Amino acid sequence: MIWFTEYQTKNTGLTVRVKEAKRFNSQYQEILLLDTYEYGKMLVLDGAVQTTERDEFIYHEMLAHPALIKHPNPERILVIGGGDGGTVREVLKHQSVKEVHLCEIDGEVIKVSKEYLPTISNMLDNEKVKIFVEDGNKFLDERKGYYDVILLDLSDPVGPAEALFRRAFYQKVKNALKEGGILTAQTESPFLQTEYFKSAVLEIKEVFKNVGTYLAFIPTYPAGMWSFTMASDDIDIFENSNMERIDKLNTKYFCDKIYISLFSLPKFVSELIT
Amino acid sequence: MIWFTEYQTKNTGLTVRVKEAKRFNSQYQEILLLDTYEYGKMLVLDGAVQTTERDEFIYHEMLAHPALIKHPNPERILVIGGGDGGTVREVLKHQSVKEVHLCEIDGEVIKVSKEYLPTISNMLDNEKVKIFVEDGNKFLDERKGYYDVILLDLSDPVGPAEALFRRAFYQKVKNALKEGGILTAQTESPFLQTEYFKSAVLEIKEVFKNVGTYLAFIPTYPAGMWSFTMASDDIDIFENSNMERIDKLNTKYFCDKIYISLFSLPKFVSELIT
Incomplete structure (x- = not known):
């Protein structure tokens, strides 16, 4: 075996x-x-599980939907990382969305996902989607005040994504948002990657006024406990806005109850970031 | 290694x-x-992780506190299983508690825990605690209308605990509760033990009027996603009662926010049990 x-x-x-393994x-x-x-x-990228057919819905729904629901009218969306396409697929469930930019540094990830993970990557060819095979850091230098929502769908802060967990990068994200824009970033496991988690959340807090962290159960990620951090300067992310849009999303994890209790953290997790 | x-x-x-291993x-x-x-x-019992020093607080707090807070005045508590003593330790944080009965079938588990897991088992010698090394099924035959709260801290429904996940057993639990009594049972992982989970919750629903399921992140349990099911005939478990008692508990996971959002399940988990 x-x-x-x-x-x-x-x-x-x-x-x-494992039944079968392919390496690229x-x-x-x-x-x-x-x-x-x-x-x-x-x-799996550099030994770390990124996504699986069985539990990918949890990560992708929970990265995309909270910010897109809280935004009053999300039209232009940027996903950095996320070459598998799962986040883009969830973003496109929101009817207001007109344009999705995907900025993924590694074109090979997109290629492998298109070939072998069709249920995850199947919306990458949608006409609203434009793919940029570029470094997210450089990509943002050329975009100012353009996006309603930016989603950071990054691998761990070792390897290619390292510079994208730093304050200077979060500042570029903020500059690329329109007024009223919202960021959501995946921010690692509070239980097994405590220092990465704390550092990412605290750096985001240095840059944005309103910052909230939430968790989701992701069986194939470290400790099964995963964090996301949402941030905005102009939107009150702690209000349960636009709930009437949730039902139309056709989700399996995210729902009204998850939305209302989004920021209800276990005590030890709250204490790490306050 | x-x-x-x-x-x-x-x-x-x-x-x-592993640094070192002992087998009994x-x-x-x-x-x-x-x-x-x-x-x-x-x-580890029969190959399944029961508790660890690092994450045991999550399971024990989340099994004990929600029901003890919802009960207006919990005095007499029964824990079935739980020979490591962690649940008893959490129960004793509630000042109203006068008497804790622990019914554990395997005296060796208690002995090993007392010797090697002192931070978990340290309240087993408390004067309010009485230990019964007995089969929970037989134990309940002799108790009617006695307990305010019963906590089922059982191992998986294979091996010694198998009969304790069945409807006839839940009926005995109900008979052993006083009027206004509350049960909480651990009910397995909805993600990796879906059939055990569904069956346990649905059997409890056959016996009790008000039944609610909640989750907690437990890194060392299957999928890191663990469920508990609370039940009562006379108490409205969906009300956020007695919140003022939470702060005094000195917990690391359970808190006001977790209490208020207790029953907010991901959509696919709700759908398994409705």
Whole structure:
């Protein structure tokens, strides 16, 4: 039997039984495409699980929908990272959206996802979507005041995404937002990546006025406890706005109840970031 | 390097690096006491992780506190299972509690916990606590209308706890409660033990009028997504009662925000049990 183990820290990991494995090497990282018994197809970058067919809905829904619901009229959306296409697919469920830019540094991730993960990548060819195979840092230098919502769908802050968890980058994100714009970033596991988590949230707080962190259960991510951080200067993200739009989204995780209780953190998680 | 892997299903598992391992065999099960690098001491019964020093607070707080807060004046408490003592420790944080009965079938689990897990078992010798090394099923036959709160702190529904996830057992629990009494049971992982989860919740619904399920992030349990089900005939468990008592509990996970949003389930979890 073939087993793949992601060592989420040097002392613990997730192990999954594998039917078949394919390896690709891009200029940035090792890309593994595993066919697993428990989770279906699984995309692994430099040894870290990025997405699986079985639980990807949780991460992608929870990254995209809270900010898009809180925004009164999200039309122009930017996703940085997210080459698998799952976040773009969720963004396109919002009828107001006119234009989605995807900025992914590694074109090979997009290619592998289009070929092997069709249920995740199937909206990448939609006419509203424009793909930029570029470094997110440089991409943002040329965009000012353009986007309603920016979603940071990044891999861990080691390797290609490292510079994208820093204050200077969050400042560029803010500059690229229109007035009333909202950022949501994935901000790692509060339990097993505590320092990354704290640092990302605290850097975002240095840049934006209103900042809130929320969690979701993601079985294949470290500790199964994953965080996202939403930020805006002009929008009160703590209000339960525009709830009537939730029902139309056709989701499996996100719903009214999750939206209303979004920022209800366990005590120890709150204490890490206050 | 020594690694221990719990196969949470036949196709996925949690793996942890181990400093030292001790094995005990009781008449009911294999008991492993592992000293791990990531999670501290870990208690494993028949291959399944029961508790670890690092994340035990989450499970024990979330099993005990919601029901004890919702009850107007919890005095007599019964814990079935829970030989490690963590649930008893949390119960004793409530000042109204006068008497805690612990009914654990396997005396060896209590002995190992007292010797090797002192931060978890340290309240088992408290004068309010009485320990019964008995089968929970038989124990309840002799108790009618006695307890304010009953907590089912059971291992998985294979092995010694199997009969304790069935309707006939929940009926006995109900008979052992006083008027206004509340049950909370751990009800497995909705993600990786979907059938156990559904069956436990639906059986509880057959027996009690008001039933609510909630989740907590438990990194060392299957999928990191764990469920608890609360039930009562006479108490409206969906009201946020007695919130003023929460602050005094000295908890690390449970808090006002978790209490208010307790029953806010992800959509797919709600749909499994309605």
